[in-house]
Amino acid sequence: MSKKEQILAATLELIGDHGFHGCPMSMVAKNSKVAAGTIYHHFENKDDLILELYYYVNQKLVDVAEKGDDPDKEFKSRFMDFWHNLKSFYLKERSIHGFIEQFMNSPYNSEEVQMGENKWHEWLNDFFTEGIECGVLRSGVKPAILAILVHGSVVSSVKVSLNHGKKVHRDQLDLGEIAEIVWDGIRHQG
The missing domain is CATH 1.10.357.10 (Tetracycline Repressor, domain 2)
Incomplete structure (x- = not known):
């Protein structure tokens, strides 16, 4: 699984548990086991991440x-x-x-x-x-x-x-x- 897919999969699970608003990028980074900078390498911001998801x-x-x-x-x-x-x-x-x-x-x-x-x-x-x-x-x-x-x-x-x-x-x-x-x-x- 690529880093991008790890981020998407973690975001999907977090949104299921916490909704869109209860899912900050820091939590996505932690749950996807990637650095916050890696997330921003693939996604401009949280809105971009959700649309990509x-x-x-x-x-x-x-x-x-x-x-x-x-x-x-x-x-x-x-x-x-x-x-x-x-x-x-x-x-x-x-x-x-x-x-x-x-x-x-x-x-x-x-x-x-x-x-x-x-x-x-x-x-x-x-x-x-x-x-x-x-x-x-x-x-x-x-x-x-x-x-x-x-x-x-x-x-x-x-x-x-x-x-x-x-x-x-x-x-x-x-x-x-x-x-x-x-x-x-x-x-x-x-």
């Missing part, structure tokens, strides 16, 4: 999506693999799930960030565009809308699993049904 996390999401995708399968199977793999990833990598939630509700999530190059958004757009173009997903719906709907269902399912999983007996709640219901809502009805 956002792109780092997005690349991890792309890696998970690409690794779990088999273009030779029918699109419904690919969709189900995507949905369940993403949910499993978020449950395993809780710091990433928490970071994205915090980032999306923070001033860092500016229009400039959302309109800039984002490999995760590009992957989602390409995936849902393919589904529309092959006639499996609803036509006339923008791929970005499908991505928001589907990703939102995954995130909601993860939140329920993390926050309510112990309160609800497993036999009473099958969150895997959410993927099927979302699929029924986005598939071509013709």
Whole structure:
């Protein structure tokens, strides 16, 4: 792992524990086991570090999506693999799930960030565009809308699993049904 990756990984964990404001650069240096000067070699300031972390996390999401995708399968199977793999990833990598939630509700999530190059958004757009173009997903719906709907269902399912999983007996709640219901809502009805 490079020094830069050490810094990003430590920052991700610290933000998960302390939030954006409770994560000073001195704490990042200590937890990443690098000198403060090394951090400033890679990042101009804390804002730059958090934005870079956002792109780092997005690349991890792309890696998970690409690794779990088999273009030779029918699109419904690919969709189900995507949905369940993403949910499993978020449950395993809780710091990433928490970071994205915090980032999306923070001033860092500016229009400039959302309109800039984002490999995760590009992957989602390409995936849902393919589904529309092959006639499996609803036509006339923008791929970005499908991505928001589907990703939102995954995130909601993860939140329920993390926050309510112990309160609800497993036999009473099958969150895997959410993927099927979302699929029924986005598939071509013709």
